[in-house]
Amino acid sequence: MSSSASYSNPAYKHDSFDKVVDVDPESGNPAGDDLFHPITYSWLGVNVFAEKKAGLCSKKENVTVKHILKNVSGICKPGELLAIMGASGAGKTTLLNVLTGRGGDNLRVTGSLHVNGCAIRPHQLTSRSAYVQQDDLFVGTLTVKEQLIFQARLRMDRQIPQSERMKRVQQVMLELSLVRCQNTLIGVTGRIKGISGGETKRLAFACEMLTNPPLMFCDEPTSGLDSFMAQTMVEAMQKMAQQGRTIICTIHQPSSEVFALFDRVLLMAEGRVAFLGLTTDAIDFFARSDQICPSNYNPADFFIMTLAVHPEHEEDSRSYIQSLCDKYDAGVGKGVYRQAEQNAKCGRTASVFDDYKENSSPYKASWGSQFLAVFVRSGLQIIREPLQLRIKLMQTTMTALLLGLIYLDQNYDQKGVSNMSGALFLLITNLTFQNVFGVVNVFCTEMEILKREHYNGMYRSEVFFLAKNIAEIPLAVLQPMLFVCVIYYMVGLNPAVEHFFICMGILVLVANIAVSFGYFISCMSKNVEMALAISAPLIIPFMLFGGFFLNSDSVPVYFIWLQYISWFNYANEALTINQWNDIEHIDCSNTTRPDNCLNNGQDVLDSYNFEAVTIIMTDSDHLNIILIISN
Structure with missing residues (x-):
């Protein structure tokens, strides 16, 4: 379960969680103004319950409670690209919503979230994280560059001069290959022809990258893209992680090439964690449970098929999933829990949220x-x-x-x-x-x-x-x-x-x-x-x-x-x-x-x-x- 392989990239170095040395991934030199505190994000004992009444006139005792997430714990460190995977209904989207503070009013959530040794509330993540959602929502009558300028005006600190904002816009467009289409309208379906689906997805990433966030969440970033564009998007995410960012994403049935780009994988089944660790270790873990992935088979497809509840063998599927999750909790899961628990101890002298004020305005612009x-x-x-x-x-x-x-x-x-x-x-x-x-x-x-x-x-x-x-x-x-x-x-x-x-x-x-x-x-x-x-x-x-x-x-x-x-x-x-x-x-x-x-x-x-x-x-x-x- 050692994760040292995930941090062997020389482009990212840090002495501690508080003293930061950010290094340019190309040259190895200090990045200058693009400094950010690396974030180790962990979650302990997360449980999610959904309450549903039987009807309009139902009494309190008739309320049914569905246990969606069951004692989920995990950790993601700087320089890692973590993929949350599982069959439909496994709870991966619910987990991501909890981690981003978007659980919803109809859900009851228990557990704790921790950043660099300090407990945090979800709304504190807004200024230090980015969330690339599955649906790309833009005003189609703007060009790509105008959209990024609009975002830069409202999301970057008000002390940053306009010249620096424009410089950052150009830099992000260059990093995500949007320079060629910068003056093209985003487009409105059925009315205005605009940029392609891949460019739209890259634009969504570009909007979040403007503030140089150390923590990123991505919900189905490859949704609606062909295999080539999906691989390109994940490669871009991998490059962001190599620069010292902590990236957590959900993904549905990636290709074998895309799956190989992830550093670690979190496999969900029936609201529980079936595995959390290196992608290479996941295959060995399933092999020890008598589920051997064929050498010419896509590991992602294998994991999803193995953890799915088959309608014709529903009882057997649920029984196997329960035994596999129990085996994870008794073995590999203990090590993951210890890491998450260690990150929950407030032993640091400083936190990335030290400058956060409870009553301060959440808006960067005046x-x-x-x-x-x-x-x-x-x-x-x-x-x-x-x-x-x-x-x-x-x-x-x-x-x-x-x-x-x-x-x-x-x-x-x-x-x-x-x-x-x-x-x-x-x-x-x-x-x-x-x-x-x-x-x-x-x-x-x-x-x-x-x-x-x-x-x-x-x-x-x-x-x-x-x-x-x-x-x-x-x-x-x-x-x-x-x-x-x-x-x-x-x-x-x-x-x-x-x-x-x-x-x-x-x-x-x-x-x-x-x-x-x-x-x-x-x-x-x-x-x-x-x-x-x-x-x-x-x-x-x-x-x-x-x-x-x-x-x-x-x-x-x-x-x-x-x-x-x-x-x-x-x-x-x-x-x-x-x-x-x-x-x-x-x-x-x-x-x-x-x-x-x-x-x-x-x-x-x-x-x-x-x-x-x-x-x-x-x-x-x-x-x-x-x-x-x-x-």
Whole structure:
């Protein structure tokens, strides 16, 4: 079980865990500014339980507990590339999530994590580690270089000057062979052609390498890659480990060439450790358990097949796995446990987390730097997708023309009053649905990026929403302005120019409220499908109490709160007052019931129970517009 072979690389030297001498892997000379504390990471007695209730009305005693990880212990040292392997359901992903502090709220975790002799909490690893997740999430309208610059601005220490950040970006691109595609868009599936899958995976590593982390976690780094690209990725990871980093990754069924690149392997089976040690020793360990790997067989495939639960021999498989894990615990596992236990003793004089302050900000960049970086990125997203912009403007124009033709040239008579009121309410309804569904369809896909970058300590959530909303203000203003310009005079609404601009201002506010409501729905939904399913049911109650379908005085007292929070209500009242307040005459000649005739604009407002306190004040030199509305 000796691991000296893992540390024989002359490119990495250290006198102790606290005194660091980082050496350039090519020349053997000190690396200068790229110093980092090497990390020995160990975990002791990790158990994970998942609680699941039998149903909505189940009692506490009906809660079922599933034991996912069972007393898992291990250690990974500087200069090592450790692969966590096992069959599906073995617990390898759960273990990685625990090690990275991403266990989840529905899991109960026991055990302890230790770094260089000191116990740590998972959130302390954020500033000293990197986590390359299986799914590569990027803003596809950025180039490779722009993505790395964005990451460098937000993830590197604020004391580092801009010139050094750019130098680091160039260095990382060179190390991971991204120079050739640095000015290529990352790409959006089905819309924008971008970089290849291998380049995308290398970009994910590059983003994490910018901060020069001593500890790295990788979840299925070869997922979706062909055998050549998978080998290239693992070779890059091996090179990173040789520079003194501690790298832990999960991997599913690697080729024999890829498996040979790992220093050590952790084999999981049924939530237990079946083996942890050198890859060469793993074959001998299984041979001593009467499981001999053929000489021409991929060892990784052999281990996974041996540790899998075969459906046709389920009892025998589980029995063998239990005996193999027991044998490991009684032999090799004792040595691993002693190493992990030794690392758990706080006997060091210093720790890599000595500079960590419990109440310090988890963000490397200042609030202003965060805002500027996210604002620039949001602007580039809009500018680089002109097709989306053209589609939105065309959709707005076509809808406005259609509604304008339906309500074309209304007269100021009894029918015209009804038709114009319907047209005004349709303006609100159309802009609401158009903007809510527009946001839901786009923002739900960006939520995963937001959550990942926020949890990585890149920027605050309010920074993201504020920067994105400000970047989208031009479009949020242009769309309702275009809508009003097309439809207003086609319908024949109040022709005075001041009324035109008041109507435009009200609908600009409606559009922005709808955008905000779309963000609200997106944030409370797990995916696009759920957001689309609940959008209409959530909007319709606000629409019903908007004053068009139900008179304001007829709202039931138990629903009055809906009326007060409905933007349909305020917008419809404002537009109605703007339209009818100074109309002195409405024709009654075409009505069959003269007693119910609406003779002027004030009669229309009275019928809706709307009251205008002040609407317009003008003089000959300039135009002052004041809009004050009350019930």
